[in-house]
Amino acid sequence: MANHKSAIKRHRQSLSRRSRNRSHKAEVRTALKAASAANGSEAKELVKSAESLMAKAAKKGIFHKKTLARKISRLSKQAAKKAAK
Numbered sequence: 001m002a003n004h005k006s007a008i009k010r011h012r013q014s015l016s017r018r019s020r021n022r023s024h025k026a027e028v029r030t031a032l033k034a035a036s037a038a039n040g041s042e043a044k045e046l047v048k049s050a051e052s053l054m055a056k057a058a059k060k061g062i063f064h065k066k067t068l069a070r071k072i073s074r075l076s077k078q079a080a081k082k083a084a085k
Helices: 003-035 042-060 065-085
Strands: none
Touching: 003 042, 003 065, 042 065
């Protein structure tokens, strides 16, 4: 455990950031799964909301920008494929 006052504060900050990041990551994963499983007109809305969540997470630095760009690309490609059928 940290001994210095500043190190104790740093530890507190890291714990709060970790919990915040974990909840954001879980939210993104849930939205991704829902969007990829959906069909029809509902899929368009879910894909749009999932893309929005992912863009916000990338902006906050929770995920790397290119990671989420890749996931958004794959999700839209998958949605377009489903819409074509």
